[in-house]
Amino acid sequence: MLDSNIKGLFKKVEYQIANLKGLFSKNEKQMLDNVNEFKKDNEEFKDSQKYVLSLHVEDNENPHNVTKEQVGLSDVENIKQAPLNEFNAHVLNTDIHVSKEKQTEWDKKETVEGAQQKANDVHSKSKAELDEHSRNTDIHVNIDEKEKWNYVYNSISKAKTWQSPTLLNGWKQYVPSDGSPQNLQFSKNVQGEVEIIGSMYGGTIGFDVAAFILPAEYRPLQTSHFIGVASSSGTPGIPQYHRTYIGVDGRVSIQYSSNTSNPSEFITFGFKFSTR
Known part of the structure; x- marks a missing residue:
């Protein structure tokens, strides 16, 4: 009787173990499917983020609207810089630059004092000529003459019908x-x-x-x-x-x-x- 009960219990245990194995297999498959789905979603997400990141990296139009004040360049003027080749071409252009020797040679031909004296002489001469011109009553009209002539002209214009x-x-x-x-x-x-x-x-x-x-x-x-x-x-x-x-x-x-x-x-x- 005892053996029979033990055998029955043993079969019941075996049955429960079999059920547990079935449930475990089912859950294991579902877990594996979930893991694979997660891996797939994760790879797609990484690919999409990688593409978005590459677009952002290649965007040179200041997408974050960073100002020069934010990066400590508020005192820097917005001046367009010439390319190095153009700058070098300008530096090496001897047609538009004066050498030290030429400058020295030209400085010997005129001094600041000499130039000032010439300017003073021209000013004095011009002033004298202007004064002489202003005193020439043969070529200038005084206000009385102007009014007289205007009166005659206006009279002629008004009278002509x-x-x-x-x-x-x-x-x-x-x-x-x-x-x-x-x-x-x-x-x-x-x-x-x-x-x-x-x-x-x-x-x-x-x-x-x-x-x-x-x-x-x-x-x-x-x-x-x-x-x-x-x-x-x-x-x-x-x-x-x-x-x-x-x-x-x-x-x-x-x-x-x-x-x-x-x-x-x-x-x-x-x-x-x-x-x-």
């Missing part, structure tokens, strides 16, 4: 195709000078035929004749002219035009005469 005459005997105001102003008009300044400018066309040409008549205060001291530009239409390439008569009665007549083809096509004025 333009009027348009009444055209007679078929004459009309000329208007060029390009639209440039050629208004026929006259004026008189304070010195009694009358000026006639502008253009007309289409009227009758004749010795006693008036194109227009000037007012009494705009008439010349004596009968006057003037030569002006006439149209060259009909005579290509040949400049044409007209002869104008201005009488003491104020009559302005176109007496003749050299353009026999189109004598009154274009008559322009640019005359000036005195009334006193």
Whole structure:
């Protein structure tokens, strides 16, 4: 009976041992799988960190924004340095550098005292010439003369007003195709000078035929004749002219035009005469 119980207990123990072995094998496999998975993850992590680290190492754009103050270089100026080969080329350039011998030679030709004396001499001469120039009243204008001349100029400018005459005997105001102003008009300044400018066309040409008549205060001291530009239409390439008569009665007549083809096509004025 005892042996039977012992055998039963022994089998139960063996069964439990077998179960424990099964559990151990299962746990051992799971542990090995976990270890392998951890190794794989660890290798992938190391590879990724190695790649990130290599990118960081190769980054020369100051990724941490380190300042020169942080590394103790706050007193260093930001000056671009020349490469060594360029610096050596500059040092060895004898065309732009002066040797000690040349400097000594040049120093012998002029001293600081000598240069100062020459500068003093030039200054004194210039001062004397300036003083002489300033005292020359023949070439300078004083304030009284300037005001007098300005008064005359301003008076002439203000007094000069333009009027348009009444055209007679078929004459009309000329208007060029390009639209440039050629208004026929006259004026008189304070010195009694009358000026006639502008253009007309289409009227009758004749010795006693008036194109227009000037007012009494705009008439010349004596009968006057003037030569002006006439149209060259009909005579290509040949400049044409007209002869104008201005009488003491104020009559302005176109007496003749050299353009026999189109004598009154274009008559322009640019005359000036005195009334006193």
